[in-house]
Amino acid sequence: MTDENQDTLSKRATLRDVAKAAGVSHTTVSNAFARPDQLSAPLRERVLTTARALGYAGPNPAARSLRTGRHGAIGLAFSEDLPYAFSDPTAIGFLQGVAEACRGLRTNLLLIATRTLAAADDPAGPDGVQAVRDAAVDGFVLYSLARDSPVVASVSARGLPHVAVDQPRLPGVPYVGIDDEGGARRAAEHLLAFGHRRFAILSLKLGSDGRDGVASPGRVAAATYSVPASRLAGYRAALARGGVDPAAVPVLECALNDERRAHDQLLPLLGTKQRPTAILAMSDRLALGAVAAARAAGLTVPGDLSVVGFDDVAGDGLESSFLTTVRQPHAEKGRLALQMLAAPGGPQQRVLPAELVVRASSARVTAPQSADGT
Amino acid sequence: MTDENQDTLSKRATLRDVAKAAGVSHTTVSNAFARPDQLSAPLRERVLTTARALGYAGPNPAARSLRTGRHGAIGLAFSEDLPYAFSDPTAIGFLQGVAEACRGLRTNLLLIATRTLAAADDPAGPDGVQAVRDAAVDGFVLYSLARDSPVVASVSARGLPHVAVDQPRLPGVPYVGIDDEGGARRAAEHLLAFGHRRFAILSLKLGSDGRDGVASPGRVAAATYSVPASRLAGYRAALARGGVDPAAVPVLECALNDERRAHDQLLPLLGTKQRPTAILAMSDRLALGAVAAARAAGLTVPGDLSVVGFDDVAGDGLESSFLTTVRQPHAEKGRLALQMLAAPGGPQQRVLPAELVVRASSARVTAPQSADGT
């Protein structure tokens, strides 16, 4: 305590101060902290005791990094505001995997606050770019970023090893993701097999402009997020093969992955005569929003409306979810990404399976229908 | 792209290289990146262009930190394994607040992987200590650590500003927490008012040894986690005032905040003749475990068993929770902690309110009972 007080009053002790006080060289103090085998145990003890007495907590991290070129940390860049990321169960599953791998690698994790929506009032340029520039890390993981994100460009400019997870897929950048198209295809095939002909799609964001609503063909074609684009392709391929015109299936885009948005977008559609009997949702969150909308419209799930989600994150407790969904290995993506960063030389592209899990939110359509509702 | 390749092959460009190539001084390049007002716009543009051409992404963060003494990051130390932390809704709410504040402060967030249970196989000493030593940060937030955690000691040794959230409460260390005792008291009073006389308490961990089970009076007295100790004190004070002998109320300690543990610990108790009619749970997770245990025992909630949780995190979606609980402002704690770090000089102790929220998991006891079950 006394030492700490001295600390804050006087100048902070350095390696040199400890060396002087202990009567040894610079090197010896450094070794006492970083290379115990380079000096005798009693001497080491003496040095460490002297250090403690001077309030010296160990080598200055910045000086050490400058000298060694290593930081002992990796940077994690998110597509969303950091606060939002922590509320998305998908991201949390991924973070768990990353965190686990970090522990194994004895690496700290630097979370980089970025913002998808460019802040016009921001003099420092696009959000996250400065943060990436300043990040004292040995590499980056890009998690679910848009192809045109300024953060992607600034990470690439750093010239450090990096891995993209989910998106973007860029030539020359190691990648970890899942079979989005296949997973989506199986979800649609499942509903088609139950006789459904009238669909609506709840889509994750296709662009970074925060837009909600029905996505036009142009918007879909210009999507800068490849994951929703791939899932959409999978849904549509299956629908077309099943004899349903994909162009007639509305795509409701939700700028944020939350139940409320899905609920609000879908509800009006459920009041129409030609209402869909089946919902393809690109996340479990969106799917739960659809379930809520159904209830609000006086419809039952799966009696009046079948819903298939994506992610398999809805049931976290002892209770398992009732949602039919596409399972993906969230934590595994995090583990793999860090492994690719830590041990380069392995495969540069890992595409993990996405498996359909049938539960209680999907069922055979009640009344036979044609695609045009007749 | 070509530049990037050169980058990885040749030595990485420095400020000096850029200065040489642009025909300006060291200083000017530095200013171009950090102080735009110190040079003309055209010159700045020229410098930046040259930098880009050389694959120079900006000043080396370590060198900059060494020079300025600032890192632009704060360290967050958790009591649990990092992977577990990301699965605890309480921690996530807190992280959201921290993340939000970080964005406002333009600060990155370094997550420090620590482990509560000392790993015997760990040659580097207690987990987290080295990570704290190596952390290139301007300050620390300690989140819910045990009083005797080695991480607390190593953070204190760093001599950097730090704030403890929830626990530990240490003299001289700024603190953010809630009125744990008061919140717990109100939870118990609520159940007493409903006529309950037979209780069981589901407790969060009291020590760092990973022990589950009935906590002896000795263990409670020796608790190194002050939050559960305070809540226990609150429960017991209310029980005693309500004429229930606190010593007769079993305290079931759960080493991890999860439903499964609570379920497994409580279930045997629910099969006894003297089974409790009311559960005081120190978290919503534990409370949900109690609800699951009730179901498994063929009891209804709140018909046969009343359950009161803590945290108010159980209902995350559109659906609100049915749990009677004690609400605490998770995100606000995070925001306040960062604010205290960023703007020292304000109050050093912030104790936020913890308010009882009555919902459907608690009800009047069905048959009148005395404390001894007669």
Place this chain on the structure above:
DNA sequence: CTGAAAGCGCTTACAG
């Protein structure tokens, strides 16, 4: 608006 100089605190071969 520009440039020369000093020094932030450390690690690492290397010689003894």
Place this chain on the structure above:
DNA sequence: CTGAAAGCGCTTACAG
């Protein structure tokens, strides 16, 4: 096992 020396890359008054 110990110590003297060089240099990692930058920022910041300061003088012009």
